[in-house]
Amino acid sequence: MKSLSVLSVTSELFPIIKTGGLADVAGALPFALAQEGVRVVSLLPGYPVVMKALEQIDTIREYPDLFGGAARLVSASAHQMELFVLDAPHLYDRPGSPYLTPDGRDWPDNARRFAALARIAAAIGQGEVAGFIPDIVHAHDWQAGLAPAYLHYSDLPRPGTVMTIHNISFQGIFPADLLYELGLPPDAFTVDGVEYYGQIGFLKAGLRFADRVTTVSPTYAKEIQTPEGGMGLDGLLRSRSKDVFGILNGIDESVWDPSSDKSLAATFTPDTLEGREANKAALQARLGLDADPDTILFGVVSRLSEQKGLDLVLAALPSFLADGAQLALLGAGEGILEDSFRAASIVYPGQVGCVLGYDEELAHLIQGGSDALLVPSRFEPCGLTQLCAMRYGNVPVVSRVGGLADTVIDANEMAIASGVATGFQFSPVNLTGLLDAANRVKMLWSDRDSWRRVQKNGMAAQVGWNRAAKRYAQLYRSCLEVI
Numbered sequence: 287m288k289s290l291s292v293l294s295v296t297s298e299l300f301p302i303i304k305t306g307g308l309a310d311v312a313g314a315l316p317f318a319l320a321q322e323g324v325r326v327v328s329l330l331p332g333y334p335v336v337m338k339a340l341e342q343i344d345t346i347r348e349y350p351d352l353f354g355g356a357a358r359l360v361s362a363s364a365h366q367m368e369l370f371v372l373d374a375p376h377l378y379d380r381p382g383s384p385y386l387t388p389d390g391r392d393w394p395d396n397a398r399r400f401a402a403l404a405r406i407a408a409a410i411g412q413g414e415v416a417g418f419i420p421d422i423v424h425a426h427d428w429q430a431g432l433a434p435a436y437l438h439y440s441d442l443p444r445p446g447t448v449m450t451i452h453n454i455s456f457q458g459i460f461p462a463d464l465l466y467e468l469g470l471p472p473d474a475f476t477v478d479g480v481e482y483y484g485q486i487g488f489l490k491a492g493l494r495f496a497d498r499v500t501t502v503s504p505t506y507a508k509e510i511q512t513p514e515g516g517m518g519l520d521g522l523l524r525s526r527s528k529d530v531f532g533i534l535n536g537i538d539e540s541v542w543d544p545s546s547d548k549s550l551a552a553t554f555t556p557d558t559l560e561g562r563e564a565n566k567a568a569l570q571a572r573l574g575l576d577a578d579p580d581t582i583l584f585g586v587v588s589r590l591s592e593q594k595g596l597d598l599v600l601a602a603l604p605s606f607l608a609d610g611a612q613l614a615l616l617g618a619g620e621g622i623l624e625d626s627f628r629a630a631s632i633v634y635p636g637q638v639g640c641v642l643g644y645d646e647e648l649a650h651l652i653q654g655g656s657d658a659l660l661v662p663s664r665f666e667p668c669g670l671t672q673l674c675a676m677r678y679g680n681v682p683v684v685s686r687v688g689g690l691a692d693t694v695i696d697a698n699e700m701a702i703a704s705g706v707a708t709g710f711q712f713s714p715v716n717l718t719g720l721l722d723a724a725n726r727v728k729m730l731w732s733d734r735d736s737w738r739r740v741q742k743n744g745m746a747a748q749v750g751w752n753r754a755a756k757r758y759a760q761l762y763r764s765c766l767e768v769i
């Protein structure tokens with residue numbers, strides 16, 4: 287079979303720069319796809335942390351004026367990944383997160399910052415780099431959404447294009463008067479182009495012009511084609527439904543491996559699950575929780591946002607904790623949620639512990655040391671933490687939406703009897719649903735042999751990238767038939 291080359295266009299890439307699950311996926315796919323004969327080179331913005339991480343930097347092109355300043359395209363490597371980096375100091379050399387100012391507001395020039403990324407992606411797709419002409423340009427999320435549009439409006443031959451939605455609630459919507467400055471032709475401003483309710487929609491543009499659209503689970507692929515789940519893009523997605531695919535994410539099993547994880551107090555396998563006890567003790571000590579091996583310890587590792595449904599956990603706390611249960615939370619995000627969890631740790635000393643911030647090592651310890659992981663999302667394209675939880679013998683308790691519904695097998699009587707249960711699902715996603723689930727979880731916890739079986743089933747579940755990599759490879763090949 288012909289080998290393929292892909293330019294992956296992404297605003298985050300683990301382990302170099304990460305604010306959420308997009309980084310994990312963009313960082314793991316190149317390695318998984320290499321097994322399928324697909325070469326992936328990733329194009330990233332040159333944020334300060336990215337520039338610092340690079341090795342073997344080679345300048346490929348210089349641009350005297352790219353959206354208001356001088357820039358260059360470099361090739362480099364980092365963490366065994368092949369990279370192109372857009373080094374544009376006027377766009378990316380600044381403090382804060384990739385998208386937000388240090389005080390938490392969107393950078394006012396985000397349209398230019400990510401149009402530049404997409405513009406260079408399109409140029410690479412059309413031969414900018416001697417020796418690397420990709421068969422496919424794969425755009426991730428709105429930040430890369432204009433790449434398929436730039437390719438569409440160019441007269442040169444183009445590669446195949448794939449647009450992946452990691453989260454449809456982030457759409458990259460900007461004022462219409464930027465059209466000219468972004469280098470889009472006047473006739474692009476129609477409902478069949480980049481126009482989105484009177485503005486310019488970056489994700490909309492990608493969904494309109496990519497040869498194939500993917501999202502990160504089969505259930506989310508259906509949900510986004512409904513008015514409730516599509517956030518304004520469902521009509522467009524329905525009109526393209528034969529080109530829309532749900533490919534379930536995996537996790538990097540070498541990063542998330544409880545038998546060798548250096549962030550744990552003790553490593554363990556399905557046959558040495560008692561190793562988890564030392565992790566539970568370490569987690570309780572780290573978060574100021576009472577040292578108690580027998581009480582159930584719930585964990586949370588999450589961005590703190592409306593999507594993730596953690597306000598339901600706050601509302602559930604009084605009954606949740608009445609029997610001595612504990613909660614260990616690691617999260618960062620909306621101020622009101624951060625404040626509320628901080629307050630909860632004061633109201634329930636020894637029972638609620640939280641770390642508000644981003645901490646990769648602690649995320650691993652929570653997975654290896656808590657008994658059950660709460661993921662009560664209102665919507666969830668795929669979700670990665672429930673996959674990590676299963677691999678770490680941490681029983682996931684999830685809402686029945688999106689990829690959570692596709693990855694966790696609910697411990698109902700039938701599933702327990704037939705030995706396939708891997709966690710708990712609940713629906714509807716409200717306080718009653720969560721409390722009912724918590725009661726079922728606690729009942730199973732009181733029957734330690736059954737609990738152990740559910741842990742082991744989770745640890746045996748396929749959560750790696752192999753299957754998804756095969757599907758992406760097939761999808762790329764199918765694009766080449768349509769261009």
Ligand SMILES: Nc1ncnc2c1ncn2[C@@H]1O[C@H](COP(=O)(O)OP(=O)(O)O[C@H]2O[C@H](CO)[C@@H](O)[C@H](O)[C@H]2O)[C@@H](O)[C@H]1O
Nearest residue numbers: 306307308452588589617643644645649667668669670671
């Ligand atoms: N405070 C913290 N400290 C350390 N680590 C933290 C952390 N908060 C979160 N993380 C980590 O960040 C990642 C989050 O990934 P998720 O898939 O759960 O959600 P996210 O909504 O960011 O991703 C979006 O994209 C991904 C990828 O497609 C989809 O799975 C998902 O449904 C979609 O919402 C996990 O690796 C988690 O461990």
